[in-house]
Amino acid sequence: MPEFSNRNPRTPEFWDQRFEGAFTPWDRGGVPAQLASWLETGKPGSDPRVRPALAEATDCRFSALIPGCGSGYELQAFCEAGWNATAIDFSPAAVVAAQQAVGAWRDHVVQADFFGYTPAQPLDLIYERAFLCAMPRDMWPRVVQRWAELLPEGGLLLGYFFFDDAPKGPPFGADRAQLEQLLSAHFSLAWDEPAGDSIPVFQGKERWMAWRREKAL
Numbered sequence: 001m002p003e004f005s006n007r008n009p010r011t012p013e014f015w016d017q018r019f020e021g022a023f024t025p026w027d028r029g030g031v032p033a034q035l036a037s038w039l040e041t042g043k044p045g046s047d048p049r050v051r052p053a054l055a056e057a058t059d060c061r062f063s064a065l066i067p068g069c070g071s072g073y074e075l076q077a078f079c080e081a082g083w084n085a086t087a088i089d090f091s092p093a094a095v096v097a098a099q100q101a102v103g104a105w106r107d108h109v110v111q112a113d114f115f116g117y118t119p120a121q122p123l124d125l126i127y128e129r130a131f132l133c134a135m136p137r138d139m140w141p142r143v144v145q146r147w148a149e150l151l152p153e154g155g156l157l158l159g160y161f162f163f164d165d166a167p168k169g170p171p172f173g174a175d176r177a178q179l180e181q182l183l184s185a186h187f188s189l190a191w192d193e194p195a196g197d198s199i200p201v202f203q204g205k206e207r208w209m210a211w212r213r214e215k216a217l
């Protein structure tokens with residue numbers, strides 16, 4: 001592993017250094033299979049697990065947010081499936097990487113800190129992959145709180161969750177009971193399956209899950 005001067009993953013500079021140094025072992029270089037398949041069959045409006053909010057939506061499309069998007073390949077997949085999707089990251093180098101990766105959808109990539117970001121329109125879905133595990137565990141209650149604030153009742157928190165007990169990170173893995181305890185204040189589990197095509201850093205420890213927002217704050 002290369003040497004980096006910044007060892008604090010709470011700062012954008014930590015991630016800038018890794019993107020600029022082309023050290024991104026979490027980067028899968030594309031869209032995970034279960035998400036791709038879900039976007040194919042679970043088109044907005046046809047999946048009862050997605051909030052049926054078309055009548056309220058100003059532009060008649062469902063809205064998704066991808067926090068801590070990194071290279072953001074999934075943004076293109078959401079947009080091409082008809083979602084009004086936005087990807088955010090607080091690292092300028094990550095934003096550049098995402099803008100290069102998503103081509104025509106580059107205007108949907110925004111440099112922003114998740115904790116201070118307010119979407120332009122109400123969300124139906126938040127996509128998670130390697131964002132929670134990028135942060136030290138003491139930050140997780142804040143992350144969950146913000147997820148809960150951003151999603152209306154029925155909204156989905158969908159994606160990949162990493163389970164591991166190694167004390168050092170990133171990635172910081174979750175303990176199953178701890179994650180359930182944190183999320184159950186606002187969410188109920190909609191599905192939970194092993195990830196089918198994890199890259200080596202997450203192999204055998206990643207799950208494809210969806211959590212439904214239970215009750216508006």
Ligand SMILES: C[S@@+](CC[C@H](N)C(=O)[O-])C[C@H]1O[C@@H](n2cnc3c(N)ncnc32)[C@H](O)[C@@H]1O
Nearest residue numbers: 015068069070089090091094113114129130134
């Ligand atoms: C391990 S990477 C994962 C990137 C991407 N989700 C993926 O699956 O490849 C974590 C990303 O989260 C971003 N990040 C960490 N804290 C953030 C925050 N508070 N707001 C926005 N982005 C953040 C980092 O800049 C980094 O790009």
